[in-house]
Amino acid sequence: MCSNDVKQVLTITNTNHDSFISDIYPKPCSPVKTEGIPLNCSARGVLVSTVDCEPIGCGFEPIIRIPTVLQGLDIGSCVQKWSSLEYLMKNGGNKQVKIHVSESPQMDFINKNFVYRSLPFDDFVRRASEKTHSEYFISETENYYLRALGDDPRREIADIHSQFPTLAQDVKFPYLFPREKFFSSVFRIASEGLQLWTHYDIMDNFLMQISGRKKVVLFSPDDVNYLYLNGDKSEVLDVDNPDTDKFPDFYKAQKHVCFLEPGDVLFIPALWFHNVISLDFGVAVNVFWKHLDSQFYDSKDTYGNKDLLPATRATQIIDRAVKTLEELPEYYRTFYARQLISRIEKKVLKLSDKT
Numbered sequence: 001m002c003s004n005d006v007k008q009v010l011t012i013t014n015t016n017h018d019s020f021i022s023d024i025y026p027k028p029c030s031p032v033k034t035e036g037i038p039l040n041c042s043a044r045g046v047l048v049s050t051v052d053c054e055p056i057g058c059g060f061e062p063i064i065r066i067p068t069v070l071q072g073l074d075i076g077s078c079v080q081k082w083s084s085l086e087y088l089m090k091n092g093g094n095k096q097v098k099i100h101v102s103e104s105p106q107m108d109f110i111n112k113n114f115v116y117r118s119l120p121f122d123d124f125v126r127r128a129s130e131k132t133h134s135e136y137f138i139s140e141t142e143n144y145y146l147r148a149l150g151d152d153p154r155r156e157i158a159d160i161h162s163q164f165p166t167l168a169q170d171v172k173f174p175y176l177f178p179r180e181k182f183f184s185s186v187f188r189i190a191s192e193g194l195q196l197w198t199h200y201d202i203m204d205n206f207l208m209q210i211s212g213r214k215k216v217v218l219f220s221p222d223d224v225n226y227l228y229l230n231g232d233k234s235e236v237l238d239v240d241n242p243d244t245d246k247f248p249d250f251y252k253a254q255k256h257v258c259f260l261e262p263g264d265v266l267f268i269p270a271l272w273f274h275n276v277i278s279l280d281f282g283v284a285v286n287v288f289w290k291h292l293d294s295q296f297y298d299s300k301d302t303y304g305n306k307d308l309l310p311a312t313r314a315t316q317i318i319d320r321a322v323k324t325l326e327e328l329p330e331y332y333r334t335f336y337a338r339q340l341i342s343r344i345e346k347k348v349l350k351l352s353d354k355t
């Protein structure tokens with residue numbers, strides 16, 4: 001049987017930002033003015049604030065835009081303090097949080113094998129940290145996952161400074177991107193063994209692992225056709241043991257794997273798929289930022305998971321085209337459908353006639 005090619009994610013272990021930056025950006029280039037990004041931003045702002053490796057005006061030429069584990073960054077005292085459950089519970093308080101609860105440790109968004117419930121934050125932390133529960137919703141071995149939201153999720157963007165101000169004092173965000181591009185900071189707390197569905201996000205992201213270890217499997221956006229997408233999620237949840245009858249092309253997708261320890265920061269570029277397994281009970285905070293000009297993003301999207309506006313518009317146009325093709329008899333429909341597909345391949349993907 002064919003299996004996926006596996007690559008280790010690049011890890012950068014320097015503890016010093018500047019030398020870390022110069023490892024990645026060895027080639028200074030002349031500043032170029034780019035809208036939205038101040039010319040005088042520090043070298044730290046360079047790493048991930050651009051797309052397609054274009055020079056962005058900070059005197060460095062970005063050479064990578066791939067997932068990277070950054071070790072040795074100073075992300076604050078949370079790494080020491082939050083290893084104590086008592087500390088986390090006391091300083092997180094008892095505000096209600098909405099959580100995912102499932103019997104299976106493999107949480108599946110597409111088949112919805114979980115329920116949403118609410119608990120006070122401190123009770124949730126205690127339950128998520130234990131393997132069997134005396135109080136439970138479904139069963140005494142149920143699994144928990146928190147993806148924190150704003151207090152009024154339809155209006156408010158998740159930010160630990162607003163929703164968990166006391167705990168937020170312990171966290172230093174890795175501002176390797178311009179501060180004004182910041183979008184949200186999200187608490188992620190999971191039971192041991194929990195596997196989170198394979199999905200992509202539309203913004204660049206630093207996933208800060210604060211306590212517990214995690215295995216992350218990533219896939220390049222170039223492999224989208226092998227990932228059996230349903231919205232922004234892949235139908236392939238069990239990436240290490242996929243159903244090959246259902247997902248025969250999945251083995252063609254290259255896996256990029258890394259293991260995160262407390263204190264590690266994983267850069268997940270926008271559109272890179274990720275599947276996350278918590279090897280221990282663990283706490284993470286991730287920071288999303290708008291690396292593109294703000295006009296690309298839906299301003300009403302408080303979750304930060306809506307596709308970019310032109311992508312949404314293009315999808316709607318294609319849906320209309322499909323509906324219009326349905327007016328034709330099948331013989332004609334397939335003929336024109338093939339032509340439309342090859343038009344997109346030629347004009348957008350720049351594939352030649354032969355490919």
Ligand SMILES: O=C(O)CCC(=O)C(=O)O
Nearest residue numbers: 188201205207276284286
């Ligand atoms: O670590 C997790 O729980 C999920 C992380 C994630 O999906 C993200 O940072 O975008």
Ligand SMILES: [Fe+2]
Nearest residue numbers: 199200201274
């Ligand atoms: Fe994500």
